[in-house]
Amino acid sequence: MSxxxxxxxxxxxxxxxxxxxxxxxxxxxxxxxxxxxxxxFTLCLVFLPLARAIGAEINGAKDFPKSDIDKVTATGSGISxxxxxxxxxxxxxxxGEMAEGVRITAENRDKLATASVVKSGLLPAIKPIxxxxxxxxxxxxxxxxxxxxxxxxxxDIWKYNDGIELWKSPDLIxxxxxxxxxxxxxxxxWEKLWxxxxxxxxRAIWAPExxxxxxxxxxxxxxxxxxxxxLKSTTGKPEGPYVHATDPNKPILGGIGxxxxxxxxxxxxxxxxxGKVYFTYGPGKVIARMKDDLSDFAEPxxxxxxxxxxxDPTTRRDADDDFGFEGATIFKANGKYYFGATDKYHGRYSMxxxxxxxxxxxxxxxxxxxxxxxxxxxxxxxxxxxxxxxFGDDDQAPWRERPGIVRIDFDPExxxxxxxxxxxxxxxxxxxx
Numbered sequence: 211m212s213x214x215x216x217x218x219x220x221x222x223x224x225x226x227x228x229x230x231x232x233x234x235x236x237x238x239x240x241x242x243x244x245x246x247x248x249x250x251f252t253l254c255l256v257f258l259p260l261a262r263a264i265g266a267e268i269n270g271a272k273d274f275p276k277s278d279i280d281k282v283t284a285t286g287s288g289i290s291x292x293x294x295x296x297x298x299x300x301x302x303x304x305x306g307e308m309a310e311g312v313r314i315t316a317e318n319r320d321k322l323a324t325a326s327v328v329k330s331g332l333l334p335a336i337k338p339i340x341x342x343x344x345x346x347x348x349x350x351x352x353x354x355x356x357x358x359x360x361x362x363x364x365x366d367i368w369k370y371n372d373g374i375e376l377w378k379s380p381d382l383i384x385x386x387x388x389x390x391x392x393x394x395x396x397x398x399x400w401e402k403l404w405x406x407x408x409x410x411x412x413r414a415i416w417a418p419e420x421x422x423x424x425x426x427x428x429x430x431x432x433x434x435x436x437x438x439x440x441l442k443s444t445t446g447k448p449e450g451p452y453v454h455a456t457d458p459n460k461p462i463l464g465g466i467g468x469x470x471x472x473x474x475x476x477x478x479x480x481x482x483x484x485g486k487v488y489f490t491y492g493p494g495k496v497i498a499r500m501k502d503d504l505s506d507f508a509e510p511x512x513x514x515x516x517x518x519x520x521x522d523p524t525t526r527r528d529a530d531d532d533f534g535f536e537g538a539t540i541f542k543a544n545g546k547y548y549f550g551a552t553d554k555y556h557g558r559y560s561m562x563x564x565x566x567x568x569x570x571x572x573x574x575x576x577x578x579x580x581x582x583x584x585x586x587x588x589x590x591x592x593x594x595x596x597x598x599x600x601f602g603d604d605d606q607a608p609w610r611e612r613p614g615i616v617r618i619d620f621d622p623e624x625x626x627x628x629x630x631x632x633x634x635x636x637x638x639x640x641x642x643x
Contacts, residue, residue: 223259225372269472270405271433286365288372292344292387324607332581335638338612340385346417346585347599353422358448363622367414374418386450399458407435432475439467455504480540493531494538494551517572527554534562537585552585559584565624579626582607582617
């Protein structure tokens, strides 16, 4: 019997079997086993200790009763689905959605998104680009001339979701849903394991990103309570199918060992002009060049420093972080490297970045880029302008947990600023240029 056949026989909904599948994927069976019952019983007896040892490596992995997992999955959908064009009124969010773990109601909606960043003049009166529940918005211009968008999806990522969803657009206005392009249940390796966080089961993809690198598409993501992976398309198409570029049996970083030291999330990738690819994550404390196939690091992780750090507590959440505390990103514009992470900047959840002539730093001029844009990315569009993705994750934002974009510019020092002129299609009704 092939390992694929064994795997199908043993797909019982428990974490032991998920761990068992990781073992079986590395083994070959040359003769048929007598029956499903005998196969399951024999393999359980032989491999249970080893399976538990493998599961123990992944922090928080636990054999939850099926009833506990059913309670989690019954709380809402694990996908966000196709979405729709933004309604005429533009802003706000629907009652029943989630914002930072809080269920949106008619009573609390205005408090959770006051749009004070617009009222103060720090941001134009923008509206979302698509009516979909999405955190950690990531948008790229693909190799085929289309834009692709992903992010954290599902009704409640603090509990679970089903995997990675993808949308496609020729113009950033009309979006086509490409579906669930990578499923935790069907495609996951170590990621299939249900894990414990704050006493409850959790299995969710956080902040997935799509990247067009070396003429192919790659996905990277993190999972709570820690651990990151990189996937690659087997067809060269953005919709995949995808397989692991890194080891499917363990995270490339994080997820193994004591928490909080292993609670590492928010990976990102950057391809430089010479084709070299770099990796950072979370607060952006380190960086490393990847092997050409992105299967592992080509060098040790190197520390990244901000040369002119200030200690203003109103512009950072944690005093020991140079750039921010999560959501790291890198891009290059006008010959300069921009490196940073999301932080609490005067209460706004904004991407804060430094500037350098060298990918490894040191970086200078840390600044808030676009107020309230969140843990997102930056991309150069077909119109020749630079943009940041946006999703809104604080009470100053014009909306919460929907995808948006903001056109950016650069001031004389090179700092990222909000462009004076924005495309009409992202402005709220009556706010055209």
